[in-house]
Amino acid sequence: MSGEGQRAARALRSIVIVGGGTAAWMAAAALAKVMASASCALTLIEPRADGTAGAAEGSIPNLRAFHRLLDIDERELLRATRASFKLATRFHDWRARGDSFLHPFGSYGLDVRHEVFQAYWLARKQAGSASRLEEWSVTGLAAALGRFGARPASDSSPLRHLSYAYHFDAALYARFLRIYAEKRGVHRIEGEVTDVTLDPMGRIESLRLSEGRSVSGDFFIDCSGAEARLIGQALEIGYEDWSHWLPCDRLVAIDCESAEDPAPITESRARESGWQWRIPLQGRTGHGHVYCSAYLSDDEAATAVPGGAPGTLRCEPRLQRFKAGRRASPWVRNCLALGEAAGFLEPLEWTGSHLVQTGLGRLFALFPDRDFEPAIGAEYNRLAALEYERLRDFLILHYAASQRDDAPLWRHCRAMPLPPTLAHKRDLFARTGRIVTLEEETFSPASWLAIYVGLGVWEGRHEPVIDLLGSPAMASRLEAMPATIRKAVETLPAHATYLKEVATLA
Amino acid sequence: MTGSAVRRIVIVGGGSAGWMAAAALSALVGRRVEEIVLVESAEIGTIGVGEATLPTLRAFNATLGIDEIELIRRTQATFKLGIEFRGWNPHRTFFHGFSDFGPDMRGVSPHQLWLKARTTGDDESYAGYSIATVAAGLGRFAPPVPDRGSVLGSYSYAFQFDASSYAAYLRAFAEARGVKRIEGRIVDVRLRSHDGFVEAVLLQGERTVSGDLFIDCSGFAALLIERALHAGFDDWSRWLPCDRALALPCARLGAPTPFTSSIAHRAGWQWRIPLQHRTGNGHVFCSSYLDEDEAARTLLANLDGAALGAPRLLKFTAGQRREIWKHNCVALGLASGFLEPLESTSIHLVESGIGRLIELFPDRGFEPKLAQEYNRLMSRSYESIRDFIILHYHASGREGPLWDHCRNMAVPDGLHHQIELFKAGGVVVLYDSGAFAEPSWVSLYFGLGIFPRRHDPMADLIGDAALRRELERRARIVAGAAQSLPMHGAFIDKHCRAAA
Secondary structure (H helix, E strand, O other): OOHHHHHHHOOOOEEEEEOOOHHHHHHHHHHHHHOOOOOOEEEEEEOOOOOOOOOEEEOOOOHHHHHHHOOOOHHHHHHHHOOEEEOEEEEEOOOOOOOEEEEEOOOOOOOOOHHHHHHHHHHHHHOOOOOOHHHHOHHHHHHHHOEOOOOOOOOOOHHHHOOOEEEEEHHHHHHHHHHHHHHOOOEEEEOOEEEEEEOOOOOEEEEEEOOOOEEEOOEEEEOOHHHOHHHHHHOOOOEEEOOOOOOOOEEEEEEEEOOOOOOOEEEEEEEOOEEEEEEEOOOEEEEEEEEOOOOOOHHHHHHHOOOOOOOOEOOOOEEEEOOOEEEOOOEEOOEEEOHHHOEEOOOOOOOHHHHHHHHHHHHHHOOOOOOOOHHHHHHHHHHHHHHHHHHHHHHHHHHHOOOOOOOHHHHHHHHOOOOHHHHHHHHHHHHHOOOOOOOOOOOOHHHHHHHHHHHOOOOOOOOOOHHHHOOHHHHHHHHHHHHHHHHHHOOOOEHHHHHHHHHOOO | OOOOOOOEEEEEOOOHHHHHHHHHHHHHEOOOEOEEEEEEOOOOOOOOOEEEOOOHHHHHHHHHOOOHHHHHHHHOOEEEOEEEEEEEEOOEEEEEEOEOOOOOEOOEOHHHHHHHHOOOOOOOHHHHHOHHHHHHHOOEOOOOOOOOOOHHHOEOOEEEEEHHHHHHHHHHHHHHOOOEEEEOOEEEEEEOOOOOOEEEEEEOOOEEEEOOEEEEOOHHHOHHHHHHOOOOEEEOOOOOOOOEEEEEEEOOOOOOOOOEEEEEEOOEEEEEEEOOOOEEEEEEEOOOOOOHHHHHHHHHHOOOOOEOOOOEEEEOOOEEEOOOEEOOEEEOHHHOEEOOHHHOOHHHHHHHHHHHHHHOOOOOOOOHHHHHHHHHHHHHHHHHHHHHHHHHHHOOOOOOHHHHHHHHOOOOHHHHHHHHHHHHHOOOOOOOOOOOOHHHHHHHHHHOOOOOOOOOHHHHHOOHHHHHHHHHHHHHHHHHHHHHOOEHHHHHHHHOOOOO
């Protein structure tokens, strides 16, 4: 037998996905698309629907690459998921009560290296003559003005720097991907996993379901959420607890009808014992309250979420308990965990779907055969650990750099020792205005800058070094940018107008 | 403004590292910095042997606004498309070229496509997809076209030049922009008593040169960073035991090759770097396994043309300064560490050292976090290059005491993981700040005979016939494109021949 034949004979013949949320259907849809020409059966085991309403969710721009991979039409997506465009998050009361700042997607400046822009802006700020950061961001200014539209075909328009993601209804998004995946041959089974059978090597052999049937497979993807039915319960892989850095452990969410024009912004408002979100969809607004149960009861948390006004209550508030952290090894033998089974980070920067997407990207780059080389899984786990830690640090920064001290949660966060990676980053920025970029960062230096500046981390002491980085000509170019940006952004239609045009609901 | 900007920069040492730093920082003179001074001694020779570089040097030169053609003429430079490795794999010569092996196909890397399509016993045909490799093999060269989508725009190149002429060229450049050169031999370094920062260097003849920021380019002597500041040294000779080099130019016979050669010997290896006017040679070896006389005989027996002079001996220890930036002193070049020139990385390390100094440029407060970040970044670069070089020795199929030692030694964990991943599934693991990208690692793995146990299963989703057709098409295009280039020597004669 030739080497070639041997290799092909080791290919995966079947993949079983456990779970029915966004993570599961993202995995199913992506596998159905990428593996279209493979003779590999795709099965998804989904618990019986419990009628939970969807919850509005944010995302980050990279999700559009996922949709491109799947050839998803944006208009269809917007229609099917009540989506709106998202250009930024606005943080209220985080630095201090009454303060607010914007974290836009995309870059600052026009065709200028981030380091150069940053040195320039910090020098201006030091001199007391810097206007707000978002004036230098096409995406940020569009967000602030509530505008959005199609990006121009022209290579020279400042609007080509527009970056965006979506707000959508997560349940509708999962359903949208379900239709996509089922159309492409994913076999859906409704049922609960009651038992997991391992082979002598500790690999998952088959799953027994509630109605007695058994499902076997070569490779299993655990998207069962916090329950971690396979990776946690069956394979007993531990969970790294980060709640000492991210003490919030509950959220309550509710969506309301709304006749308001949706803004292209997620609102995030810091509260005494956590924070609240407000996400505009088409015809609805999602509200949620993330909080720390040590400082706030569930009832108190629920009353803090605006009930009827300005929209009408659609259903009972949904309560979720969680623990910040990550699965120690999300890939073990023939089982990969995605979504909340692989880790949980509160939705402060709306990276839930992004982490599923990058997990799938790593899976495709490190695709296994039936030998399940341990080195391959080890590389996946190495990269996943780095990615989660980077993101963890970014979220911790929001709490740790806040200047609030009006409640126990904030006092705890100001006093807690930081992970060394974050302490190094924060201190370097605070003292010198430089940004550290480590491996597997989700957020760009522009995003870190927005949060650092927004929270007032920079001490403004270090002599900025713009003249080493950019030419004198660069300084005058930078000078002119806010006006150029404003002129371009003002040609855009209102976000709500554009959204109506591309996604009119039937 | 806080008024705490660095006013005076003192660069100690005038080799290529010193003058590269002076040239790059010269834009500051009269703007932010009052004065930049470079202290060098004509008595102390520099290590300026014929030197090969990486393509990144062109970006460095471009930032300075240096005219490439003029530079080539002044430094007797030739063009470099990569490195030929002879004797490292006993079964065949292989090439590490400055180009990839073609584009991905449906997200699958080109080396994985080749792995799937290759027939039993074929360990070499992958090289036919690398335009730099094929062109180098034909002795052909022209600069790439601007269109990155075309195969003739998909490669890169570097220079092989006389490093002391490069330093001289940059000296003129820096002096014209106000850098002040002081001739003198440093006899002592004065530290500030309260914090141990460098205050001044004392020159022979009781002259004192003081400054805010000191850049130590004093080579192996490491006058400031080590002798005065005791920054410490991480010794890597357990992984890289070679500790001597004999350098010797010779007359060139025939046309210059558009590549550097690295020829493995009994207890080391020999470089061959063709310049316009001669060929640079050197024998890097391990003194535990080979004495200097025999090393010299080996070198002399393996020259293309007549030796020009007698071999010059260099002694070194592979490793890195523990704190490359300490207090108000930043080390560049050999003062910051040493890695043998197997992959032509020493000037590259100077470039990245300067680039990061600019990104993290201090003020007179010398915030320690800046040094910490600088050292973190430089260590990552050093370690990634170290590991890449270790791979050459560790995976070589040669026999003999040095080679057996290297094959059996425990390599650094990061490299071990990289090799395991490639063996398992052809996965190329790259770490942050690595100088070498995926095609470079693939060139070495394949070249040294490391072939994965399986290819990427995603490659199996591409039909066999379609894949074979595509690979044949690519090889044809690469061969035709390489053939269309002029001969390297003819290109130089036409465009950038040095004055006689």
